[in-house]
Amino acid sequence: MPTEFEFISALTKRHGLKRIGDDCAVLPQNSETDLVVTADMLVENVDFRLDWSSPRSLGHKALAVSLSDIAAMGAVPEWAMVSIAVPDDLWNSGSLDQFYEGWLALAREYGVELVGGDISSTGGPLIIDSIVGGIVPRGKAILRSGASPGNSIYVTGTLGGAAGGLKLLEASHSSEPSAAEIIQRQLEPRPQLTIAKTLQTLGFATSMIDVSDGLSSDLGHVCSSSGVGALIYADSLPVDPNLTAHFGPDERLEMALNGGEDFELLFTCRETALSLADTVRATHIGEITATLGVIELVHGGKSSVLKPKGYRHF
Amino acid sequence: MPTEFEFISALTKRHGLKRIGDDCAVLPQNSETDLVVTADMLVENVDFRLDWSSPRSLGHKALAVSLSDIAAMGAVPEWAMVSIAVPDDLWNSGSLDQFYEGWLALAREYGVELVGGDISSTGGPLIIDSIVGGIVPRGKAILRSGASPGNSIYVTGTLGGAAGGLKLLEASHSSEPSAAEIIQRQLEPRPQLTIAKTLQTLGFATSMIDVSDGLSSDLGHVCSSSGVGALIYADSLPVDPNLTAHFGPDERLEMALNGGEDFELLFTCRETALSLADTVRATHIGEITATLGVIELVHGGKSSVLKPKGYRHF
Numbered sequence: 001m002p003t004e005f006e007f008i009s010a011l012t013k014r015h016g017l018k019r020i021g022d023d024c025a026v027l028p029q030n031s032e033t034d035l036v037v038t039a040d041m042l043v044e045n046v047d048f049r050l051d052w053s054s055p056r057s058l059g060h061k062a063l064a065v066s067l068s069d070i071a072a073m074g075a076v077p078e079w080a081m082v083s084i085a086v087p088d089d090l091w092n093s094g095s096l097d098q099f100y101e102g103w104l105a106l107a108r109e110y111g112v113e114l115v116g117g118d119i120s121s122t123g124g125p126l127i128i129d130s131i132v133g134g135i136v137p138r139g140k141a142i143l144r145s146g147a148s149p150g151n152s153i154y155v156t157g158t159l160g161g162a163a164g165g166l167k168l169l170e171a172s173h174s175s176e177p178s179a180a181e182i183i184q185r186q187l188e189p190r191p192q193l194t195i196a197k198t199l200q201t202l203g204f205a206t207s208m209i210d211v212s213d214g215l216s217s218d219l220g221h222v223c224s225s226s227g228v229g230a231l232i233y234a235d236s237l238p239v240d241p242n243l244t245a246h247f248g249p250d251e252r253l254e255m256a257l258n259g260g261e262d263f264e265l266l267f268t269c270r271e272t273a274l275s276l277a278d279t280v281r282a283t284h285i286g287e288i289t290a291t292l293g294v295i296e297l298v299h300g301g302k303s304s305v306l307k308p309k310g311y312r313h314f
Numbered sequence: 315m316p317t318e319f320e321f322i323s324a325l326t327k328r329h330g331l332k333r334i335g336d337d338c339a340v341l342p343q344n345s346e347t348d349l350v351v352t353a354d355m356l357v358e359n360v361d362f363r364l365d366w367s368s369p370r371s372l373g374h375k376a377l378a379v380s381l382s383d384i385a386a387m388g389a390v391p392e393w394a395m396v397s398i399a400v401p402d403d404l405w406n407s408g409s410l411d412q413f414y415e416g417w418l419a420l421a422r423e424y425g426v427e428l429v430g431g432d433i434s435s436t437g438g439p440l441i442i443d444s445i446v447g448g449i450v451p452r453g454k455a456i457l458r459s460g461a462s463p464g465n466s467i468y469v470t471g472t473l474g475g476a477a478g479g480l481k482l483l484e485a486s487h488s489s490e491p492s493a494a495e496i497i498q499r500q501l502e503p504r505p506q507l508t509i510a511k512t513l514q515t516l517g518f519a520t521s522m523i524d525v526s527d528g529l530s531s532d533l534g535h536v537c538s539s540s541g542v543g544a545l546i547y548a549d550s551l552p553v554d555p556n557l558t559a560h561f562g563p564d565e566r567l568e569m570a571l572n573g574g575e576d577f578e579l580l581f582t583c584r585e586t587a588l589s590l591a592d593t594v595r596a597t598h599i600g601e602i603t604a605t606l607g608v609i610e611l612v613h614g615g616k617s618s619v620l621k622p623k624g625y626r627h628f
Contacts, residue, residue, distance in 0.1 A: 001406055004433045011411075015418055017428050019393075025429035027393055027447075030344030039445055041397040041432040079333075079341060083355040083397075083443040091628050092315055097325075104329055114331050115339035118355040119318045121627035124438015129397040131353055131445055133341075313435035314405050 004314045021225065023072035023210060024134070026141045033135040038069040044125035046313070052169045055095040057187045058128075059102030065212065066132040067110060067191035068263040072210040073143075074200030075136035077193065079115045080107065083129040085122035110193055142200060142267070147207040147226035151268040151288040154276065156192050159215060160252060161185040161240035163259025168246060178245040185240070189263040196265060198280055208267040214260035214310030219295055222266065229291035232306065234299035238283040257297075258309035318628045335539065337386035337524060338448070340455045347449040352383035358439035360627070366483045369409040371501045372442075373416030379526065380446040381424060381505035382577040386524040387457075388514030389450035391507065393429045394421065397443040399436035424507055456514060456581070461521040461540035465582040465602040468590065470506050473529060474566060475499035475554035477573025482560060492559040499554070503577040510579060512594060522581040528574035528624030533609055536580065543605035546620065548613035552597040571611075572623035 002010065012020045019025040024036035042048055042062055053061070063080065070077045082103065086096060107114060112132065165186030168179045192210070199205045207226055209218045215237075219230055239256045247255070268288055269276060276282065289296070297306040316324065326334045333339040338350035356362055356376055367375070377394065384391045396417065400410060421428060426446065479500030482493045506524070513519045521540055523532045529551075533544055553570045561569065582602055583590060590596065603610070611620040 001408075007410070008433065011414055015414075015428070019427065019429040025393070025395070027429065029349075035343075035349070037393075037395065037430060037445075037447070039395045039397045039431050039443070041399055041434045041443065043399050043434045043436045045437055046435055079339070079351075081339070081351065081353045081445070083353045085355055085357050085441050086628075088628075094315075096321070100325055100329075113333065114329070115333040115341065116351060117353050118443070119322065119627065120355045120357045121360055122357045122439060122441065123359055124441075125436060127399050127436065127438075127441050129353070129355065129432070129443035129445075131351075131395070131443075133351070313433065314400075314402075 001314065003312055022144050023069040024075065026073070029135060032138055034138050034141055035133060036070060036073045036075045036136055036141060037131070037133045038066050039129055039131045040065045040069065042128045042130065044127065050126065053187050055098040056102035059099040060106045060188045062128045062130045063103050063106045064189045064191050064263065066130040067193060068189070068210040068212065070132055070134040071191050071193045071196035071265060072208050073136055073141040074196050074205065074208060075134040075141060076197060077110055077112045077132050077134040079113045079133045081115060081131040082117040084117070085120045085127040087122055087124070087126060090126060091121070136200065140200060142205050142208040144207055144209050144222050144225035147222055147228050147268040147288045149228055149288050149290040151206050151270060152284055153230060153232070153266070153268050153286040153288060154282040155211065155238060155264055155266050155285055156195050156282045157262070157264040158238045158240040159211065159262050159264065160243055160255030160259045162189060162261035163255040164240065164243045164247060178242065181242045182240060186261060189261060191263060192265045195280060199267060202279060204269045204271050205267040206269055208265055211262045211264045211266050212260060214258040215266065216257050216295065216306050217308040217310035218266055220308035222268070223293055223295060227292055229289040229294040230286055231289050231296045231298065232286035234297055236283065236285045257306065260310045315628065317626055336458050337383040338389065340387070343449060346452055348452050348455060349447060350384060350387045350389045350450055350455060351445070351447045352380050353443055353445045354379045354383065356442045356444065358441065364440065367501050369412040370416035373413040374420045374502045376442045376444045377417050377420045378503045378505050378577065380444040381507060382503070382524040382526065384446055384448040385505050385507045385510035385579060386522050387450055387455045388510050388519065388522060389448040389455060390511060391424055391426045391446050391448040393427045393447045395429060395445040396431040398431070399434045399441040401436055401440060404440060405435070450514065454514060456519050456522040458521055458523050458536050458539035461536055461542050461582040461602045463542055463602050463604040465520050465584060466598055467544060467546070467580070467582050467600040467602060468596040469525065469552060469578055469580050469599055470509050470596045471576065471578040472552045472554040473525065473576050473578065474557055474569030474573045476503060476575035477569040478554065478557045478561060492556065495556045496554060500575060503575060505577060506579045509594060513581060516593060518583045518585050519581040520583055522579055525576045525578045525580050526574060528572040529580065530571050530609065530620050531622040531624035532580055534622035536582070537607055537609060541606055543603040543608040544600055545603050545610045545612065546600040548611055550597065550599045571620065574624045
């Protein structure tokens with residue numbers, strides 16, 4: 001059986017689907033702007049658990065994951081739809097109101113309007129499909145495919161926190177005071193829309209993706225879309241400092257490389273680290289190379305090939 | 315507990331969500347056109363059964379229901395996304411390819427481009443969210459809210475066929491030769507995009523909706539959105555002639571009134587039946603009245619109040 005990435009790749013090739021394969025599809029809107037659209041499905045007991053997440057947090061996260069895709073294009077979100085398949089017991093609990101409260105609270109922060117969607121009953125788990133539309137100056141969306149050998153690789157914020165939060169939830173260690181911040185990163189991620197807009201305006205990012213599957217996977221997507229490879233310095237990775245109280249150094253590095261769901265932005269650019277640091281808070285973590293599809297990890301003076309890990313449905 | 319209609323109505327009022335409540339949301343696109351967007355969720359064993367529908371037919375239907383929403387605005391579809399939560403056994407069967415084949419075959423008919431979506435695994439039933447975007451001349455979308463007392467009510471095509479097809483499937487009578495046409499209406503509905511475009515261009519439809527929930531429900535939506543009532547002539551209803559071989563007259567009328575999923579267009583206009591008949595193939599079935607929210611059914615010389623029936627999830 002193919003993985004979902006192989007399935008999508010085969011489908012798009014077979015049918016010549018040219019707008020599939022980035023965080024959002026880019027469509028012409030008018031002479032000044034392009035429309036960007038994205039859809040993300042969240043499945044109970046696959047992407048979230050209702051005993052860990054309040055309905056309000058889940059509403060926040062459902063929107064946040066799609067806003068993060070809009071950010072990854074350097075775009076600004078404008079409108080959204082939510083489709084939701086609801087088990088009877090959840091409908092009868094009345095907690096769907098709180099789901100929408102959490103969704104709308106985040107939407108208001110970024111001026112996003114709820115314009116539609118669907119509500120259905122289901123005999124199975126709760127499923128949410130989150131659809132967001134946004135705009136970007138025409139022809140200026142930041143794609144996965146623009147990285148070139150010699151470009152520097154940057155990441156915003158910190159990595160591994162969301163994965164660490166998930167581990168603590170799984171181990172029922174979520175009540176420890178020092179756990180709050182990384183559990184928050186897992187349950188209520190923040191889309192990096194402000195820095196995305198700055199990067200788009202500055203115009204020097206050659207490629208961008210959000211860190212949703214995990215750095216190794218997401219950098220892998222950039223490399224395959226751009227036809228390049230990469231070199232990552234393990235010592236430069238901005239590992240979430242809140243992990244230190246709970247995990248050893250090897251586990252922290254593993255989380256930063258493969259954890260996923262941090263919803264930070266990974267981007268490449270031509271400028272040197274120094275010139276970037278003046279305008280954008282991001283960490284220089286490596287370089288783009290010409291070795292197609294190979295990501296090399298430099299760690300403790302040694303170099304090894306980093307395989308894309310992160311979560312896969314199939 | 316509220317019905318889903320009551321829940322959505324309360325949510326939109328509480329949060330001032332102005333673009334919710336029609337077949338599609340209408341958003342400004344450029345100086346000449348508006349963007350219309352819609353999302354429809356289909357849940358296995360609620361909206362379809364895999365022992366009745368081939369993956370290919372299901373792909374067709376998943377797109378058709380959303381194209382029908384685009385038609386109901388008088389719009390033209392342009393792009394679409396599909397999000398799908400797939401049980402492991404279905405993924406391993408390889409039949410997802412056929413789902414997309416059916417989807418893409420219908421998409422090609424109407425020049426619709428697949429631009430994105432999501433694929434997830436699920437421990438529960440197969441769930442599909444179908445998202446379509448389209449365009450309509452600026453300010454010219456045909457809304458549910460434009461009907462006025464004295465307007466004539468029309469419906470395209472025939473009614474009750476899809477409901478009859480469903481009954482035959484439920485009764486395992488699907489192999490009878492005379493059943494093929496109405497079973498096809500249930501499993502592979504046709505969106506009425508061509509007549510929708512004609513109606514939009516002619517400009518005389520005051521309101522429109524697609525018959526997805528059932529005539530009584532959908533006319534009810536038009537009446538509540540427009541602040542009007544309606545009078546329907548039972549003898550004028552274009553009951554699907556293919557029902558005659560399988561169902562008695564009362565059952566046929568019931569299917570035409572409440573059956574749903576015919577995906578025909580129900581619209582109102584100022585012109586008389588005669589002038590309409592020259593340009594558009596549709597049947598004059600009644601009149602809009604001033605009695606807010608009341609639909610009167612005239613049948614065999616008697617008049618009764620028609621309650622919205624059709625399918626409800628909650």
